[in-house]
Amino acid sequence: MQDFTIIKNIRIITGIDDMAIENGAMIIMNRDRIEEDRILYCGSAPEDDSAYLKLLPPGTSENDITVMDLSEGSFTLLPGLINTHVHLDLDLPYLSYKADPWGDAYRTLVVYRRAAEALMCGVTALRGVGIVGECELAVRKAFENEMLFGPRIISCGSPLSPTGGHGWLVPGTIVCDGKDEFIRGVRSQIAQGADQIKLLYTGGLAGAYEGTYDIQMTAEEIAACLEVAHRNGKKVTAHLSNDRAIREAVELGIDCVEHAYSLSEATAERMAKKGVYYSATLCVSHSNDYMRRLGVPDYTLKKQEEAAKGHLESCRRAAAAGVKICTGTDLLPSDPIDGTNATVREAELLVEDAGLSPMEAIIAATRNGAELLGIDDVTGTLESGKSGDFIIVEGKPDEKIRDLRNLRLVSRGCRLVWSSLPVMDRNNYRITAPGIELGGGVFKKW
Ligand SMILES: [Zn+2]
Structure with missing residues (x-):
């Protein structure tokens, strides 16, 4: 060289x-x-x-x-591709009880391995949107200091959810009730070094006792989180399933909407006007076969199927309104879906099902993601x-x-x-950890 x-x-x-x-x-x-x-x-x-x-x-x-x-x-x-919705400690199948298969020390190694797999499939930057915060922040630091080699990580640290809220029983989630506890939660993540803040605002697909139309946080709680995070220069993103909650969060000043299984034209227009990003995660409602194979419970599969149509329509409305769409998968970036990895599949779904042009999907997977992650200067x-x-x-x-x-x-x-270009003198040259397949590999619990 x-x-x-x-x-x-x-x-x-x-x-x-x-x-x-x-x-x-x-x-x-x-x-x-x-x-x-x-x-x-x-x-x-x-x-x-x-x-x-x-x-x-x-x-x-x-x-x-x-x-x-x-x-x-x-x-x-x-x-390089940017995946804006990743949980590197994803533990499928989703189960509605607090089960930690790893413990934090081992989890950190799992997070490292999966980040390296993401890089192997072309994801040079990713945003972690909820995890046991310190594990991801440790891996981020090891990459930044070049102790280990991996993609850029922008981390939300641990997510915040109310009692009974989406993901409240997932290891890492900080359970907060009332605005004071949420303020403490936001501050605790900023203190740990989180780049952005992730709130679990509405019900989702994973929990047994929640629906996508439930609004689990109060407006007062979200407003308090936004104030503290924004005063500290941090963007706030939220799990947002339904139009009513999205409208409310957008008016209060949220920076990014995750999922949006239902989104009206009027709300999409407000998002575009206010420059709110949309991490669409179409993979989540379009990976039923994959989820079934991994033993995801029937109630989740049923909700996935129900959400799929509205999810696509929402994404089309967002695109038509000019919302900046980003590619997030909610699956591991390298997970195998429909003959490719989840990150590439997400870009394909934006074109094949949501009506974006291929170039628009590429911009979603690169430039828009960098802007959302706040790394567009590099x-x-x-x-x-x-x-x-x-x-x-x-x-x-x-x-x-x-x-x-x-x-x-x-x-x-x-x-x-x-x-694996024919002109390279060292085919399959690599510098990531040994044992990882070039395409990134498959979902494994480790
Ligand atoms: Zn997620």
Whole structure:
């Protein structure tokens, strides 16, 4: 490996606009050689080879450059995928009692393993939206300090729910009743280092004694959480199943809506006007076979089926209103759904069922996610100065979204995670933990 890599003769989706560059080139610093993670150039290919040298620092010789010429074949380079709704300690099947299969020390290892699997399937950043907070925050720290290698993690820490609320019996959830307890809960997560705050506002699919139309938190409780979090510069997101609750939360100032199994046109328009993000999680209501195989209880499967139609209609309304949609799965990013991983499947569902164009789905899976996570200054688009979080797929995913399945290379922070491109001299080169399959693997309880 030399100091710089030029990737040329490749299509590029920068994510900055909705056009692909047919004959593009990108130059990155090689993180293993230079202690800097940065894209030097990304755009149309220069007219001739000598022009590349002008894009490099003065004094760079050809010996310092690795050239990856992808003229043989049809490849597209795009920003790394961002999954905005993940529980890295997901324990399927969902059960309505407090059962902890791991304990926190072992759980931290499970979280690390699953984060590494996410990276292997092209997810270079993810948002954890509720977990045993300290486990995820420990893994985030290990990645940030480069003790271990993995995707960027933006963590909500432990989620907050009222007694009997959604997820209240899941390990990690902080149960709060009344505004004072919720305020303490928000502060406790900020004190631990949470990046955002996750509230469990309405009923959901998982619990035996709740419905998606239940509103479990009071308006006073949510307003108190929003005030404390916003004063501390933290975004707030919430599990929000139904239109009435979404409308209320949007008017109170929520930053992001998760799920929305029912969403009216009027509320979608308010979300768009107020710049509220939508992490749609279509995978959740479209993975019945997978859930059944894992032994998810019948009451959840039934609610999933009932929610599916409204969920899709809600997503269509959000798209029509111009809401910024993000790809979140609520399953592990690498979980196998319908012949691919959940993250890619979510992007496909946005196109095939919710009516987004393939390019809109790619923007949802990259730029919009980075904005929601508050990391759009470093990632989410490909442009000079940004971090080298990118993937290469075979085909043209902006024309045929299913080409996202043909992953050929993953780079995180200008570090090559793995590649099966024919031009690479070290096929299947990898730097993540041994034993993880290139595609990320399957759901395992460990
Ligand atoms: Zn969730």
